[in-house]
Amino acid sequence: xxxxxxxxxxxxxxxxxxxxxxxxxxxxxxxxxxxxxxxxxxxxxxxxxxxxxxxxxxxxxxxxxxxxxxxxxxxxxxxxxxxxxxxxxxxxxxxxxxxxxxxxxxxxxxxxxxxxxxxxxxxxxxxxxxxxxxxxxxxxxxxxxxxxxxxxxxxxxxxxxxxxxxxxxxxxxxxxxxxxxxxxxxxxxxxxxxxxxxxxxxxxxxxxxxxxxxxxxxxxx
Amino acid sequence: xxxxxxxxxxxxxxxxxxxxxxxxxxxxxxxxxxxxxxxxxxxxxxxxxxxxxxxxxxxxxxxxxxxxxxxxxxxxxxxxxxxxxxxxxxxxxxxxxxxxxxxxxxxxxxxxxxxxxxxxxxxxxxxxxxxxxxxxxxxxxxxxxxxxxxxxxxxxxxxxxxxxxxxxxxxxxxxxxxxxxxxxxxxxxxxxxxxxxxxxxxxxxxxxxxxxxxxxxxxxx
DNA sequence: TTGGCATGCTTTGGATCCAAAAACAACCTA
DNA sequence: TAGGTTGTTTTTGGATCCAAAGCATGCCAA
Numbered sequence: 047x048x049x050x051x052x053x054x055x056x057x058x059x060x061x062x063x064x065x066x067x068x069x070x071x072x073x074x075x076x077x078x079x080x081x082x083x084x085x086x087x088x089x090x091x092x093x094x095x096x097x098x099x100x101x102x103x104x105x106x107x108x109x110x111x112x113x114x115x116x117x118x119x120x121x122x123x124x125x126x127x128x129x130x131x132x133x134x135x136x137x138x139x140x141x142x143x144x145x146x147x148x149x150x151x152x153x154x155x156x157x158x159x160x161x162x163x164x165x166x167x168x169x170x171x172x173x174x175x176x177x178x179x180x181x182x183x184x185x186x187x188x189x190x191x192x193x194x195x196x197x198x199x200x201x202x203x204x205x206x207x208x209x210x211x212x213x214x215x216x217x218x219x220x221x222x223x224x225x226x227x228x229x230x231x232x233x234x235x236x237x238x239x240x241x242x243x244x245x246x247x248x249x250x251x252x253x254x255x256x257x258x259x260x261x262x263x264x265x266x267x
Numbered sequence: 268x269x270x271x272x273x274x275x276x277x278x279x280x281x282x283x284x285x286x287x288x289x290x291x292x293x294x295x296x297x298x299x300x301x302x303x304x305x306x307x308x309x310x311x312x313x314x315x316x317x318x319x320x321x322x323x324x325x326x327x328x329x330x331x332x333x334x335x336x337x338x339x340x341x342x343x344x345x346x347x348x349x350x351x352x353x354x355x356x357x358x359x360x361x362x363x364x365x366x367x368x369x370x371x372x373x374x375x376x377x378x379x380x381x382x383x384x385x386x387x388x389x390x391x392x393x394x395x396x397x398x399x400x401x402x403x404x405x406x407x408x409x410x411x412x413x414x415x416x417x418x419x420x421x422x423x424x425x426x427x428x429x430x431x432x433x434x435x436x437x438x439x440x441x442x443x444x445x446x447x448x449x450x451x452x453x454x455x456x457x458x459x460x461x462x463x464x465x466x467x468x469x470x471x472x473x474x475x476x477x478x479x480x481x482x483x484x485x486x487x488x
Numbered sequence: 489t490t491g492g493c494a495t496g497c498t499t500t501g502g503a504t505c506c507a508a509a510a511a512c513a514a515c516c517t518a
Numbered sequence: 519t520a521g522g523t524t525g526t527t528t529t530t531g532g533a534t535c536c537a538a539a540g541c542a543t544g545c546c547a548a
Binding site for chain 2: 093096101112113124128129139191
Binding site for chain 1: 531532533534538539540
């Protein structure tokens with residue numbers, strides 16, 4: 047589901063497995079990751095596990111403390127808010143870099159993802175499709191560093207996005223769909239300025255909703 | 268908790284040494300980093316070197332290709348331009364997050380750095396002090412992820428900033444000093460809005476100058 | 489009972505050795 | 519002579535073993 051470079055290396059394979067587990071919520075924030083456990087569970091020795099943990103640390107998915115091991119970072123409301131403010135600034139840039147290179151086939155693909163979202167989905171599937179939707183709008187962005195930053199931001203906030211969705215249910219679906227449709231409409235018109243603005247509003251509104259629900263951050267594990 | 272400055276881990280030590288070398292320009296973009304050479308030069312076996320390279324990869328200072336090793340990334344003009352556009356968006360955010368927490372002692376420190384810059388310095392020293400100046404304006408920003416992103420952007424563009432300075436000499440010094448003074452003045456007034464604006468202009472003008480000098484990028488091969 | 493310290497157990501960090509993949513070079517063939 | 523191919527060398531990736539740093543438990547003393 048996530049980008050598949052299929053780096054056939056063993057450490058990349060372990061990193062991918064851990065990444066999926068963390069993004070799926072199977073490993074909660076604050077949880078410690080013992081190298082030996084992972085090595086035994088996923089096969090291989092501890093060395094590729096260490097490399098995998100470094101890879102994930104670079105993506106913001108784990109946090110490594112010297113001599114103390116790795117754990118999934120547990121963020122406070124202020125940190126998540128800042129991450130969303132970063133998204134508000136970076137993602138419109140990624141969108142503008144992307145839009146010039148999007149074909150109408152790309153736009154059709156985006157529209158199709160949105161169509162599937164509107165067919166009504168559960169929380170898990172919504173998280174996957176919503177991410178697919180936005181990433182699809184960035185496929186025209188050829189800059190690796192920018193896209194890596196965007197992915198980092200999505201990764202770091204994924205758990206709290208899920209917690210929020212699980213809490214509020216799909217009541218917000220109508221608003222999100224309206225925002226997505228406005229964004230797509232501006233993209234169809236090839237109006238970069240409008241598209242950036244709609245995207246900014248979309249992220250900003252989500253941020254404001256998130257900070258209104260501090261109960262998301264109480265460790266419910 | 269007092270000292271413990273010794274992130275005495277061997278891999279951190281090696282990473283620090285390599286980081287210094289790369290930022291100082293002793294290792295040029297495109298140059299390959301052989302693990303065994305580094306291990307021999309800095310002491311230790313190849314394993315902590317591998318960890319160090321992963322750390323640096325997370326900071327954008329090296330690029331790791333599976334089974335092909337690590338090299339200092341060599342960027343084209345378009346990539347550097349995008350990195351500057353990212354700076355234009357992220358650093359004003361970091362500044363606004365920082366300003367509320369800056370004491371007048373902090374502001375005095377910033378002013379002192381600027382004073383040293385204006386005393387006339389060579390290119391190498393300017394690069395160090397200019398970086399110190401901007402980082403000092405961000406010291407109030409407590410968000411680790413945001414600061415990490417900012418540092419990444421500075422690291423990735425450091426070589427091209429040096430190439431630009433070496434090429435154009437210090438003719439630009441007056442403009443930079445004026446921009447720094449405007450920024451400091453807004454910060455002294457505690458005017459976040461103005462400070463963000465001046466910073467944005469500062470970065471944007473630098474970007475436009477950079478793209479006018481494509482010869483900076485030809486030094487590869 | 490409680491505070492502090494010492495000892496063990498667990499977990500991570502590092503070194504050496506071995507296997508696999510890629511770069512390089514020389515060779516053979518058309 | 520040029521191009522592809524194969525064999526060698528170099529370099530990275532992975533496994534096992536050993537050392538050091540944390541953490542917990544339990545003991546001793548006040």
